[in-house]
Amino acid sequence: MSQSAIQLKCYCNEYPWGKQGSKSAAARIASKTPGTEFKIDESKPYAEMWFGTYPDLPSYVLETGENLQDLIDTNPEYYLGKQVLSKFGHSNLPFLPKVLSIAKALPLQLHPVSPREKLMYPDAETTQNKELAAKLHEKEPSHFTDPNHKPEIAIALSPFEAFTGFKHLADIEALLRLEPLQQFLPKGHKGPFTDQTLKAVVEKMLKASEDTVKRTEEALSALPGSAYGQHGYIAALLPRLQDQYGATDNGSLVALITMNYLRLAPGESIYIPADGIHAYLAGDIIECMARSNNVLNTGFCPRADRDNVDTFVSVLSFKPHDAKQALLPATSYKGSKKGFSKVYAPPMSEFDMLKTSVPAGETEILAPVNGPSMVVCTKGEGELVVEGKKVEVKEGYVFFIRAGVEVEYKTGKELELYTAFVQ
Ligand SMILES: [Zn+2]
CATH class of the missing domain: 2.60.120.10 (Jelly Rolls)
Known part of the structure; x- marks a missing residue:
């Protein structure tokens, strides 16, 4: 076997949001990967197949069983090349591709930016959070396992639905005029509606009690679809999200009212900047991210798994407010x-x-x-x-x-x- 093209064994994880059995593209691909002895159990959800060297789910050399990262470490310059070695300053494979098969919404999340990115992109929008990833890593190294940032792309293999970034401010403001949603405006708000107002709204929605979320969603369900104007899809998506995470999940309010909802056809792709809010809803995708496992979760996951709302909101990037700018054409x-x-x-x-x-x-x-x-x-x-x-x-x-x-x-x-x- 050539040492230039090394065939690998890669594996699948079983997060509960994955597609069931052979409906999962991740499972189907993993079941055809030689050497894994992976057989699909039709009663299990299969979420992600990973193709990197990140320790949570690493790849192994098919011929020898050796961990791929160990092989790379025997001669980093030969495998990664001089340019990549000096650019990243370490011998880890710098990216992590995955196949994701999504049956229900992934946690509402973002991936904090590191100081390293500040050095690489001094003018980037994202520098506002330059210190945060490293700070989180210092404070809680076991949770924020990587001081690197984690922007990502997602390419649709099947029809794919995702919430990503925020709607235009005027659209969010219009939705917040609906009676059940006025409570989330800052006290005495008179306008203009700015990113700071939006930040306060998102914070209020995320901090709302289960009871408040439940009553708000009941009131929203009673409105006709036309109440949402050009965002009529909200009426259809609300019961779908309630089916998945119940009627008390704060994520539903944030996603439906403040975020862009995108439907992609196979081959279409989106780009999530390093501190951009996103939640994937359904479909099979190829995902790729920088090598890191930094994630802040809130919503669409059990309350116990949620990160602190203040931390989450302090990291949020509010630019751009345009779904089209999330698209990444081939x-x-x-x-x-x-x-x-x-x-x-x-x-x-x-x-x-x-x-x-x-x-x-x-x-x-x-x-x-x-x-x-x-x-x-x-x-x-x-x-x-x-x-x-x-x-x-x-x-x-x-x-x-x-x-x-x-x-x-x-x-x-x-x-x-x-x-x-x-x-
Ligand atoms: Zn993500």
């Missing part, structure tokens, strides 16, 4: 020699993601990149050629590709692959 990829790959390039440097779709009888060649790649095959079968060595590639197969090598894919049928890479 564009043509310079490194593709045959044009069968498109790139999703979020505005940050941890990683880019390629979608490669090779039709029957065709070949795709990807130019070498100055950093490591992680590839998962999501459809079809064919051949992967690196430095003259051929290996079979099929749905469920996962490969780590070292820095600086050209990659060729051939297929007689069809082949679909997602590649996260950094350089």
